[in-house]
Structures are given as C-alpha cells and as structure tokens.
Amino acid sequence: xxWSSCKxxxxxxxxxxxxxxxxxxxxxxxxxxxxxxxxGAWKTKQSVNLAFAHSAGGFDAVLGARGSKLQLVLNxxxxxxxxxxNLPWEQYVSIREHPGVSEAYPFALGDNYMGRRLVGxxxxxxxxxxxxxxxxYQVSSPGRIFSESAKEALVGSQAAxxxxxxxxxxxHPYHGLEYSPERKHSDLYLVxxxxxxxxxxADQVIWIPIRGVQTMEGHDPSASDSISGVLLNLKGSSGxxxxxxxxxQGDRATLAWPVPAILSSFFNRFSWxxxxxxxxxxxxxxxxxxxxLATLRSTMHERRREFAVxxxxxxxxxxxxxxxxxxxxxxxxxxxxxxxxxxLVLSExxxxxxxxxxxxxxxxxxxxxxxxxxxxxxxxxxxxxxxLPARSLYRSNLQESLNPHG
Amino acid sequence: xxxxxxxxLLMSFExxxxxxxxVLRVPAFCLAHGEQVALRGPSGSGKTTxxxxxxxxxxxxxxxxxxxxxxxxxxxxxxxxxxRAGLIGYxxxxxxLLTGFTCLENLILAMSLTGSPKIDRARSMLxxxxxxxxxNFFPGQLSIxxxxxxAVARALVNQPKLVLADEPTGNLDPGNTDRVLSLxxxxxxxxxxxxxxxxxxxxxxxxxxxxxxxxxLNEVSFDxxxxx
Numbered sequence: 001x002x003w004s005s006c007k008x009x010x011x012x013x014x015x016x017x018x019x020x021x022x023x024x025x026x027x028x029x030x031x032x033x034x035x036x037x038x039x040g041a042w043k044t045k046q047s048v049n050l051a052f053a054h055s056a057g058g059f060d061a062v063l064g065a066r067g068s069k070l071q072l073v074l075n076x077x078x079x080x081x082x083x084x085x086n087l088p089w090e091q092y093v094s095i096r097e098h099p100g101v102s103e104a105y106p107f108a109l110g111d112n113y114m115g116r117r118l119v120g121x122x123x124x125x126x127x128x129x130x131x132x133x134x135x136x137y138q139v140s141s142p143g144r145i146f147s148e149s150a151k152e153a154l155v156g157s158q159a160a161x162x163x164x165x166x167x168x169x170x171x172h173p174y175h176g177l178e179y180s181p182e183r184k185h186s187d188l189y190l191v192x193x194x195x196x197x198x199x200x201x202a203d204q205v206i207w208i209p210i211r212g213v214q215t216m217e218g219h220d221p222s223a224s225d226s227i228s229g230v231l232l233n234l235k236g237s238s239g240x241x242x243x244x245x246x247x248x249q250g251d252r253a254t255l256a257w258p259v260p261a262i263l264s265s266f267f268n269r270f271s272w273x274x275x276x277x278x279x280x281x282x283x284x285x286x287x288x289x290x291x292x293l294a295t296l297r298s299t300m301h302e303r304r305r306e307f308a309v310x311x312x313x314x315x316x317x318x319x320x321x322x323x324x325x326x327x328x329x330x331x332x333x334x335x336x337x338x339x340x341x342x343x344l345v346l347s348e349x350x351x352x353x354x355x356x357x358x359x360x361x362x363x364x365x366x367x368x369x370x371x372x373x374x375x376x377x378x379x380x381x382x383x384x385x386x387x388l389p390a391r392s393l394y395r396s397n398l399q400e401s402l403n404p405h406g
Numbered sequence: 407x408x409x410x411x412x413x414x415l416l417m418s419f420e421x422x423x424x425x426x427x428x429v430l431r432v433p434a435f436c437l438a439h440g441e442q443v444a445l446r447g448p449s450g451s452g453k454t455t456x457x458x459x460x461x462x463x464x465x466x467x468x469x470x471x472x473x474x475x476x477x478x479x480x481x482x483x484x485x486x487x488x489x490r491a492g493l494i495g496y497x498x499x500x501x502x503l504l505t506g507f508t509c510l511e512n513l514i515l516a517m518s519l520t521g522s523p524k525i526d527r528a529r530s531m532l533x534x535x536x537x538x539x540x541x542n543f544f545p546g547q548l549s550i551x552x553x554x555x556x557a558v559a560r561a562l563v564n565q566p567k568l569v570l571a572d573e574p575t576g577n578l579d580p581g582n583t584d585r586v587l588s589l590x591x592x593x594x595x596x597x598x599x600x601x602x603x604x605x606x607x608x609x610x611x612x613x614x615x616x617x618x619x620x621x622x623l624n625e626v627s628f629d630x631x632x633x634x
Contacts, residue, residue: 007518008515008518011518015506015507016506306502306504309498309504310504310515310519311463312461312463312496313490313496313515313519313560314487314488314489314490314492314494314519314520315487315491315519316487316491316519317483317487398458398463402498402502
C-alpha cells in the first residue's frame, strides 16, 4: 500500500469534516441551498420556455377577434386570460375554405364548471388533429367523443381527476370563466369520455360541442352564431399571405401567427428575470465562496496546533495544503450534490404546480450542461476560496502554533 | 562519527517593537549514534527553540546543523520536511495526539508521512508501550500517562535515528514520569535511536548518563534575552 500525500491529506480532510459535523452541515446546507436555488430558478425558466413552446397543442395559428395576438394565443391554446372578443361563424367558414389552411377548428368560451373552463369545439378536432406529431387525442375506455348535437362533455384528464368526473356523470355548467355558484346554467351535461393525458393545456378543460356554448340557456341569443376563435394548421408558407390578409389589410380579425414567435416575444418580456437570476447566481456564488472560506478558516484556527504537530512529524507542503483543499473539495462536492437535490425538489414542485394550474408539464433532462456547469462552478469557487487559507497554513509560524498561549 | 552536530548556531526573534532579540547562541553541540542526552534548563530559556532548530522546524539565523550527513541549515523547507519525516521522532510535553484519530490511526498517520504504513508494525508499537488493548481508543478516552505512551509510540514508530523529546514528562505525575521515561529510553536503546530530552525537572535529568546544563550550552543569557 503506497500512501501518497494526496491520500493522507484526503484522510485528514474527511476526518476534519467529521470532527466538526455542525459547521460541515451548515456549510453544505448553505451551498446546497444557494446552488439549488440558482439551478432551480435557471432551469425552471428554461423548462417553462420549452414547455410553453412544446405545448401549443400542435397548432400553427389562431384566428380571433381584433386585438392582442398574445392574448389570443394564451386564451385559445393555454386557456388563460379572457377572450379578446367574438368572431362571426362566417369567418370560420371562410378560413376553413382557404387553400392555405389544412385544419381549422372553431372554439367558443364563456362557461365553466367548478372553475374549469368549458371549451366548445367540433368533434373532428379529436378525430383528426395531432397534438404532437404522430399523436392524436385518445379517449380513455370506457368513453367516446361527444356528439355534435347533444349535451355531452369530453373531460380533459387533469380536469377529470380534479373534479372526479367520469363517464356517466352529469353536471350543470356555470356562466363565465370564473366559478360563481349563483351563475349556474340549467342545462345538464353528460360526461361521455375522459381524454388520455397529453401534458398540454387540453388536459385542463372540459370539451363540449360548440353549439352547446352558443345555445346555452342564458346566453345572448344574438351570439348564437359567434365563436371565440379558430385553431389553425397551415400549409407551407401560407401563413404569410394570411397574415397580410387578416392583420394588415383586414380590420375585423387578428391572426396570431406564428405561435412560437408570439410566445417567444412573451418570454422576452421576462429578460429582466434572466438578468436577475444571473445576478442572484453571482451573489450566491460569492456567498458560497465566503461560507467555504469561513468554514475553512474556523477549522484551521481550531486545528492550527494539529497541523503544527503534523509538520513536526514531517508533513510536507502538499499534505498540509492538500488537506485544506480536499476539505474545500469535499464541502463543495457535497454542496454540489445537495444543489442537485434541492434543484430536483424545486423543479418537481414547480412542474406539479404548472401542470395543475395551466396544464403545461416541464420535461428537461435531469443532468445537462447547466447542472454540470453549476457543479463545476461550485467546486471552482470552493477551491479558489480555500487556496489562500491553505497556503497561509503551511507558512504559519510553527513555534506560535505549537505554543499558542505563550 | 556523530549523528548530530551543531556549530555556531545563532537564532533570534523580532520583538513586537521590531527589535531583534537573541534567543540562543550555541557554539558547539553533538550527539553520537544511539547516545541518550538530557538537557536541563529553566522554562522559557530557549530549549524548545533549540529542538525546533534541530528538527528543522525553524531555520537558524546562522550556523551549521549536520544530521546524519545532511546540512539541515542549507536544506529547503520541503527537503527539511522529508528529512524530518524520515529521521526524526518528536515527543511533545502536551503529547499533541490528533484527537480525531484513534491511537492506532495516530501511529498510522505518522507512518504514512514516510511512505507506507504497516498496520502490524503500528500494533506492535502499541503493544510495546503496553497499549495494545487501547488501539481503537481515541486520545480523549485515555489517561494522561497513556496518552504520553501513545505519543512515545508515535515518535518511534518510524524507527527514527534521532528522537527529540521536549519536556516529555512535564504533564505527568511522578509514577507516570518514571514509566514513560524508562519506556522512551528503553525503546530508543532497542531501536538504536539517539535521544535528546530537554527538561527543567532534575528528577528526569538524573536518569541520564550524559547531562548538559542549557546555560552552559547557550551563550545567550536570560538578561540578554529578556522574558521569552
């Protein structure tokens, strides 16, 4: 067994950390929290961007009332915000017949059940549309898609789980997008199926025939031919021509296209968040470095005599310096692992929250470049913080260290 | 041929007021192979500094220290570390065992500084000082006398050619003083190690054939040095 200075210094470092469990725990905990929060915030932002971009439900564009494109996209695809207004049914018929349009599905909003939005649409959407390339909607067995003319509902998986709805159940819709007990409609709907989970906002809502929303008891009869918008898939480069037609030349409707660019402009609004996270990372990095420095300095102060004894026994520079550096590596290494753990917990919590609130799930690899870079950064900071104290320890006055009191 | 010889050794420290304060001036000192010598002097008279110079822990201001053919005063710090690990065993007054390590580990650690520790050897050293059954005890679990016996075992475990003992019995009661001292001398004799013990205790000094008064060796007087 050949014992190198490296091995002995690692042994000394490990034992030192074990001898000071409280300060070790505090240092590792603080580094874990700093690194984990940074990693969590950074990756959550990445995940959210990606999740939104991938959760558009397989649609290229949305046609809606004149107004904000972003509001239209959030309302139509993510079931957030309110509708900017209504479109006449003719607009739907017109765009459906456009040669540049491959798919067009009208939708109408305006009601809810226990806070879950009711989205009126046509059954074809569930038969033809691919929400992800190669993936069509599936109805869990037993169950089926609603009939166009009946008061039937197809419930998104998350909505069904939350509201405990199953085929055969009945419910009364409530007027408006927010649940208000006194605004109950007298219409009675039958649940005929539950959609299999897609990880998109489609899971969050209750789908009913569009005629149901249009003719719901209590709704304005003059709006019975209105729709909230049209979900579209376009052929080739027809988006440009439609953009010109609706957005530049027309003044009655807005075409939100292309969806990814609109979402990207949405996230650009949060570029300040990126800067804030970067600043936070810097501050946390400094804090982590200072914590390692403080822990090592306190350890060194407590063990000054011990190191002096080791030097009297013949410990060389590498052993003394290495012992402190190893401590830094162990602390920051444990801190890195802790960061990963904190990040995992944080990401899982955010993912669950997002999925339950807006139906958008996060799906980023657990270990990626950001995780490794953060781990390497923590190790680098640890070593940098330890370098000066480690050097000074070897140079400290042995005579004084051996006789600290006189 | 001497194991250790010192010529015109001079050492001084800087006082807090920036003045150079001489600590020791030793014109000549030598120690033969296997010889056991006691150096007596009052506390704070520079004996520990002398041992630190001989161990290469401190560098002299001037003078020559020759150990086993190596000019210690000319060696760089790293070379002195190596020489110390291989040639010298050090026994402290306050034992200075590493508290986070068991008795056995304290010995293994000392051995690992020279290269390759052998656990059997460490165990037999503990056996030699009568502490085989305490191998896995931590220093805090031992009596004062037992701790110093472990310290002796640790100093000798590498079979050093030179053992320097700084007031090795300073913290011990008379019973333990006799036990530790005879153990130290016996083991050094067994290994053929030279032993230099410094002490202010006449009882310790009496046990040695060769005794040296520090004031005869060191030309710096207390008056010249002031209070250390």
